[in-house]
Amino acid sequence: MFSSRRRAAAVAAAACLVLLAPIQASVSAEPTTASQENALYTVANTDSASRTEINRTGALVLSVSGGVATIEASPEQAEQLRAAGFTLKKETTVSEALRRRNGTQRVPGDFPPEDQGYHNYDEMVAELDATVADHPDIAAKSSIGTSFEGRDIPVLKISDNVGQDEDEPEVLFDCNQHAREHLTTEMCLHIAKRFTDNYSDPAVKDMVDNREVWIIPVVNPDGSVYDVESGQYRGWRKNRQDSGTDLNRNWGYKWGCCGGSSDDPNDETYRGAAAWSAPETAAMRDFIDSRVVGGQQQIKAAIDFHTYSELVLWPFGHTTDDVTEGMTQEEYDRFARVGQEMAESNGYTPQQSSDLYITDGDSLDWMWGQHKILAYTFEMYPANGGGLDGFYPPDEVIEQETARNDGAVDILLREAGA
Structure with a gap:
């Protein structure tokens, strides 16, 4: 579905790869430790009401499958949800999830090389x-x-x-x-x-x-x-x-x-x-x-x-x-x-x-x-x-x-x- 111009651009971009350390999801100037950063959790047996309650803490429901919600939450939001009776299973940190998806190479100003x-x-x-x-x-x-x-x-x-x-x-x-x-x-x-x-x-x-x-x-x-x-x-x-x-x-x-x-x-x-x-x-x-x-x-x-x-x-x-x-x-x-x-x-x-x-x-x-x-x-x-x-x-x-x-x-x- 892509034009020859688009394919040529991808080839040219791939030729200019540079290495980059994995980025953080946060744009804060302050360093973030693993205990402070947002993480991804799964929450079982959710419905519309419970997912709405999750979002109202400031956490975010990313997806739902068979009643299992995947959410993104800060440490404070996670604690608030646990105090409200939710059982959270931590899957990974946001930065680690991005690191795994991004790999180690980049084309500045563009999508990662594998997604041109x-x-x-x-x-x-x-x-x-x-x-x-x-x-x-x-x-x-x-x-x-x-x-x-x-x-x-x-x-x-x-x-x-x-x-x-x-x-x-x-x-x-x-x-x-x-x-x-x-x-x-x-x-x-x-x-x-x-x-x-x-x-x-x-x-x-x-x-x-x-x-x-x-x-x-x-x-x-x-x-x-x-x-x-x-x-x-x-x-x-x-x-x-x-x-x-x-x-x-x-x-x-x-x-x-x-x-x-x-x-x-x-x-x-x-x-x-x-x-x-x-x-x-x-x-x-x-x-x-x-x-x-x-x-x-x-x-x-x-x-x-x-x-x-x-x-x-x-x-x-x-x-x-x-x-x-x-x-x-x-x-x-x-x-x-x-x-x-x-x-x-x-x-x-x-x-x-x-x-x-x-x-x-x-x-x-x-x-x-x-x-x-x-x-x-x-x-x-x-x-x-x-x-x-x-x-x-x-x-x-x-x-x-x-x-x-x-x-x-x-x-x-x-x-x-x-």
Whole structure:
């Protein structure tokens, strides 16, 4: 799926390898001893309520498999959980997990040598530019705004009359809200290539001719760049605004309402000083708001791609209720029906977002709560990565794990016109 330019760049980068001591996940200037640093633990027999309780300490549930949660916690958070009755089994420290994944070599400013199949920020932009150059009649690139550090947040539009605002259902795919979830950027690039390079396919042509497709491959460019700029993975999640804001807790619908985010800037789920305080989420809001034409939201359906756990999630995240303010039984049933159909196509597990744990201020709830967009979150491969490794699958799986969602993407495009 990669261009000869990308392969050549990988070869050139590999020729310039330098050695580097393993990095720490922490960016603190103070030295960290093994007893002070964050560690990865497993917790058995969890459910939505207990996982929500874990997150409320400032620890973070990374994945769930068969009720066993893998979490990241500081020593203080771990002690707090033990005092609350949780049994934690320590697996490894964060730095050791990263050391094992990173190896000893690096390409400064890029992914580790063995993962050169991933696109860094500049390569992502170049890939979008190449797509537009190759398919100017159906693809156009613009911007939704800039990040905290001033990087552009590009958006690609695909449509048969791409220069016109047609009266057709619009569908949004966005990726990489969380910095270390790089597989999602590849997912968005795969969608872009599939609907342009394969336009001669009658099924693809029908979708492109009857929809307007918007693709945002990197919502969090600063965090994505920072996570790999040393040439090795840092395990970074948030944006780069001060100590970092969790972009997927900074959206304005039910922001900070329900114990599904943190007010501590040091926590991984820090929701920011106020709703929309992160320029990246404000740019997303302004773009989606701009698609209200004649009083009607033109974006009818959306997928926000994340990693990992292989889940199809639908609203709401802020409550475990199926029917509640802003969600009728009929609306919920539609979410469940379409979500289950998409999950059957890709082998993911379908569930309401809050079945994983309570979240507030996330994009999923805002898109539906504010605009009635049929919005889903996909947690991509792997189903259970065993810790931080799950955020960094080898580049050999990119083609398989992105193509795995082709059927689900098609189902959503179909449903946008229902």
